[in-house]
Amino acid sequence: MKSLEKLLEHSIICQAKVIAAFYPMVNEPDITSALKIWASENRLLLPRSLSFSQMDFFQVNSLESDLQKGKFGIMEPKETLPKYQGEIPVFLVPGTKFSLDGARYGHGMGYYDRFLAQHPQSFKIGVCYLEQVSETPLQVKPHDIFMNEIIIFEKK
DSSP: OOHHHHHHHOHHHHHOSOEEOOOOOTTSOOOHHHHHHHHHTTOEEEEEEOSTTOEEEEEESOTTTSEEEOTTSOEEEOTTSOBOOSOOOEEEEOOSEEETTSOEEOSSSOHHHHHHHTOTTSEEEEEEEGGGEESSOOOOOTTOOOOSEEEEEOOO
């Protein structure tokens, strides 16, 4: 089964009222077709970076009309959208490196680790390419948040 199909058919994602995901950067797996589906179902949450390495998630119903380029050049929810206030059952999390035990390296700013720490019961899925997976455990810090699962994409 292809990685995008794994995301779309994942039992936790299928059952989730909302899915907190990410808009992919150039070096990240292209999950935009899944994002479009979840947006059309009113289930998509995407992050917007705030000051002091903080972020919040916002409900996005259209990738075309609800997004704008953010401060890092990443597509983010427009400032006119309200912050999502409910439970978030599942997160799709990007990173620069993952290990098979679920450890993750981000981009070094701590955005995801801080936000995920506030949602310990949520299921966390790391999304990456095969070359981003380390066969040896990553050295982590006490504040690093582990993924429950990793879905590996093939580069096109």
